[in-house]
Amino acid sequence: MAHSCVSYEGYNILRHRLVLSTGTGKPGKIRTNDDIRGLRGTTLYFQTGLLYGGAVEHDCSLQRFIGYYLEAMLALAPFMKNPLKAVLRGFGLSLIAEMTNGTNLSAEMASNPPGQGTPILPEELGKNCANLLLEEIYRGGCVDSINLSLALLYMTLGQQDVSKVLLGPLSLYTIEFLRHLRSFFQTVFKIEALKPEEDGKGGEKVLMTCVGLGSTNLSKTLK
Incomplete structure (x- = not known):
């Protein structure tokens, strides 16, 4: 059809x-x-x-951190006919903070390619990335800003049941992605802003709720 x-x-x-x-x-x-x-x-x-999957090799641009490429691959990997095996080449730094509530928040940063932009020392790159991680911790929620769209997509495609996730402040980028989910899947999220007394730490929080579509990987049934 x-x-x-x-x-x-x-x-x-x-x-x-x-x-x-x-x-x-x-x-x-x-x-x-x-x-x-x-x-x-x-x-x-x-x-x-069709999404065939299999082995994929890609030279990543040094202007993007590795998560930029992984996000798109992880969004499509569950719906491929064959398991996805990826080899990505690039340079950058990823930092992960393990929170006391069991969640992990991350931040990533890549250096400028040789001959492009102002060179950055490894120490400065590490410091800047650490500041990004502290910002993620302040924002709070259960998902860092790098992976917000991936979490919302998985909620949309998940089981035909109610899914909820606590997030930090929604960026304009995330709001635009929510509009795209409505365009492609007709899925609308319920957005609840938490009052300060409900969560007194860090930035403002929002509770996102939706009902999953119960999507399945039909590609694996094809021979």
Whole structure:
């Protein structure tokens, strides 16, 4: 059965749009009105096929931390016909804080590629990444900002039951991703802001609730 095309204006969170299009099998069309080298607007039409999985090797850009690539792969891996085996090449730093409530919060940072931008010493990179981790701890919640969209996607695709997760303040990026989940899956989250007296630590918290779709990996049944 053919899927209707999901259309967007602008190239914001392009990576997530491609992931959701691939996961749902719905073709996507993205148009930007920016003038690029004399061209008035650009249109990208994307249509996916089967998710075969298997061995994948990719040279990661040094301008992105490793989680940028892993997030998209983890979002699609559960729905591939074969187990995904990935080899990613790149350089950066990942820090993880194990909280007393049993959750893990992380922060990542990559150095500038040689000849691009201001060189950064390893010590400075570590200090900056540590500051990002402290910010994640202050934000609180059960999921760090790097993996918010992945957690929300798994809740959407999970069992046909109520799922809840406690998060820190929602960024504009996350709010836009929630709109995309509604466009592709017709899933709407209930968002409850916690009062200060309910959680007196760190930044503001929100409780996210949705009912999963009960998605299954049909690709594994194909021979």
